[in-house]
Amino acid sequence: MLQVLARTEGALGPGDLLRALGLGPGHKVALRTLLHDMALDGAFASSDLAERIRGVRDLPDTAYVVVTGFDRNDRPIARFLDPERATGEGRAGAQREAVIFMTPEQPGRPPLTPGAKVLARLRKLGAGRFEGRTLRTCDVRRLVGRLSASSGEDRLTLDAGRAGLWSVEAGSSGDVGDAVVAVAEPVSGASGRGGRARLLATLGYANDPAVLTSMSLYEHGLPAGFSDEAMTEAEAFGDVDAAAALADGRVDYRDTPFVTIDGADSRDFDDAVWAARDGDGFLLRIAIADVAHYVRPGGVLDREARERGHSVYLPGLVVPMLPPRLSDDLCSLRPDADRLCVVFEIPIDIQGHAGEARIASGVMRSRARLTYEQAQEMHDGAMAGAAPGSDVTALLGALFAAHDALRSAAVARGVRVVERQERKVTFDPLSGCVSVRVAPRLDSHRLIESFMTVANHAAARIMRRCAAPGLFRVNPPIPDADAGREAQRFAAARYSASPAPHAALALDEYAHVTSPIRRYADLLCHRVLDGRANRCGKDTLESRTALASHLRLSEARSAGAARDAEERLIVFHLAGLLGASLDGHVSGETPSGYLVTLTDTGAIGLLIDETALHDHDMPDSITRVALRSGAPGREDTVSGLSCPLRLAKGMAVRVRLSSVDPVTARCRFSLVAVSS
Known part of the structure; x- marks a missing residue:
């Protein structure tokens, strides 16, 4: 069936499919059952094949999704891995990122945590909004975060950022007072945002940039190395x-x-x-x-390269698609x-x-x-x-x-030529230095x-x-x-x-x-x-269609791993600027405060401290409404002002760097001034 769909173009009805398969009209019911089962198995989840099948009623809508966090009721929320479905039409026709509200897993199954990738059956709730139910887990999610001492003598707490706080058994994890970064996996029966977890490995200390980079390997399920067979095959050349x-x-x-x-x-x-x-x-x-x-078809090198799909480039670290004998040498x-x-x-x-x-x-x-x-x-x-x-x-x-x-x-x-500034995050494992700079776009690049x-x-x-x-x-x-x-x-x-x-x-x-x-x-x-x-x-x-779907997921995984590693190293770089005043702009708003993106590094942090502004810092065009904190709609007066201040998306601001946490890539700001 996949071969027929891949070889033909345009929409196909049940009759077209039966003729292409050499079957008569008496097989129409079996055809519908086959397409239904294929959909539930994910055959159409990352391709446009389902849209080309005309006249097949009630074909399940399925997609590969990645859990990104939780809503206010601790229900997992996810986004599409397929870029084709990543955006949907919101209010007034505006494009916005589509959101999937996942049904929590049944007792006895591992919970859905941020970063988990699953094949989900979808039910549309509205414009750009879906309800999802897990059909199949695509990978075993790893929890990566900072260990700290817990109230129980035989338990430690793992702060896994968006995945919440987890209780793990104490063991040979080093001195938790030195902020050990560890890898764990949820145990059955835990909730998606906390509970008991099993300690798998300790990576090192949170003040080591190499450890911050390696966290992405575990979070995104990247392979740590090649099999002995693949290495032997490569070295034989x-x-x-x-x-x-x-x-x-x-x-x-x-x-x-x-x-x-x-x-x-x-x-x-x-x-x-x-x-x-x-x-x-x-x-x-x-x-x-x-x-x-x-790399010949069907060999060990081919199988492992296909599984990886792409090389992954992290600051100071490369996860190659091929062993070094080939990728760096021959x-x-x-x-x-x-x-x-x-x-x-x-x-x-x-x-x-x-x-x-x-x-x-x-x-x-x-x-x-x-x-x-x-x-x-x-x-x-x-x-x-x-x-x-x-x-x-x-x-x-x-x-x-x-x-x-x-x-x-x-x-x-x-x-259309669109020139965008690209920030280059580099890490030298020998010196331990992390740098963040804007890489110029040269004609040699073009x-x-x-x-x-x-x-x-x-x-x-x-x-x-x-x-x-x-x-x-x-x-x-x-x-x-x-x-x-x-x-x-x-x-x-x-x-x-x-x-x-x-x-x-x-x-x-x-x-x-x-x-x-x-x-x-x-x-x-x-x-x-x-x-x-x-x-x-x-x-x-x-089946090239299945391979295309796999490579699209691999591409998304590689990009996500690189993005997370760079965000952590940027926050690590900012640690040397604590207390400094930095320029940025308002890029969003949450119930806890405004999001500010820094101009020089692109770091995104939360503005929660309602620090005083003086009238000469305020352009006349700005309506003075309070920075929001707590529940949406709550307004408080900024101290030192006779009337409140409201910030708008895109507004230029100057903020003071109050705190950083490289492990979770979090930084927090206090407001210094608003630019005109």
Whole structure:
């Protein structure tokens, strides 16, 4: 059934499905039962397949969800893991995050705690609001937090942040007075927000940034290492034998002066680039690590890479999709080392329009490993420090010129360029230093994005034309009849077994092929293109729809782990600024007070202290209403003011940092001034 749904496009009725399966109308009841059971098993939970099935009444609505907290009645609340369903229409048609109110688990089953991922059956309550009932738990939730002494001599208290306070048995947990961070799991019969838990491990002390980072591994269920079998399989590969590879039919690209351009802390170099003028246009070559040569379908390496789905990058820590022998060594396009690769050779005209791509397996040798900053400085004529050879400087001129053409084509087809400041959180395990800075967006970043986009698009065009069994990257727009292209909003991009437009890039089809060291979807597409790039291939029996769903969940897990680790380290960084006055803006409101986002670090904290404001700090346009504290609607007068103050979302404020807790990523502020 999944193969039929994946191979066909558009809506399908019961009759269409029966004909595709080679069955007669007498099987209609059995078909409905099958689709119903598939829905309850989660087959349609993270895909658009259910929406394509016409005429099947009462098909259960199911989805993978993650518990995020509790409502005022201690009932678990959750959000969709699928970005497609993450937002819903609220009042007056406004988009807001959809909320699922979960039914508490039955006695004897582990409780739902923040971070738990489950397959839920849904019942719609209203706009963007659902009731959910657990069908299947996707993982065993781990509680991670700070241990402290409890009133009972043989019990300790674990503060797991949003998951509440838990009582655990005392053991070899170290000196709890030094704020030991520990991992535990709820025992059956506990509530979702507290109760008895079983201690599994202690990680270290809360004042250690490495411990704060490693908390994400346990909270999000990330694998700690590879199996012995996977490590043995990876270590068995010998160094690259260029002569043997060329004798096997690979193209020799070692005379092409490829360069890699990556972040300063990158270790796995998936791609290298080269360009040269070709008549009025350019000839591009994008070399991509040939991971598919090493990771064969069905092997141990393949199974573990598929389960991981993605590499996870945390400050000071990488959880790779492949063992280090491959990710950091044999597959990584290091400078001055022969490497097996797949090369996309793409001509573009002076307007940046791409011609037909030629794809070949080859052997390459990178000339230089450049950081984004080095590439930009060399191009601008202001390279600092030791510079690579002059051939690299000349190459950069061609690369940037080709990028200008590609960017012009993107703008012409309607791509909206949105520049966002990105905060970079770094942690050096050797020195223990944590830094938070705004990373500048350089033209060298955009250059690599342009080259990767043209290669990914070329691969998607070939797979679509040949009906090849790869995965596509789709990005539908959010319907808005009144919005023009400039105001158009887009849903989060996702993997799909069927080609569909990528609206944000204004492309009819798109895929991921340029990062096979760190993304399983890219590895799969390499296998599809290998030997079939210039001729049509046949579909496989593998369910790409199920794989797309799995990778969407893996992507969300990786992003959540990175976000949580960065938030903790930002709060750890702020600990050195206790008592300092910091600039920010009001970003939300809770029953306990206002949420303030700091300008420099992006940290979000609670403003609860009603500190005095003087009249000269107050712009005339602000209505003076009290900061709320306690129950919603309660208003108190800010001390020192003749009339109260009300803060509005987006209002610029200056706050004093009152307290921080890196383990729970909490910080609290007191108000100093409101800016005009």
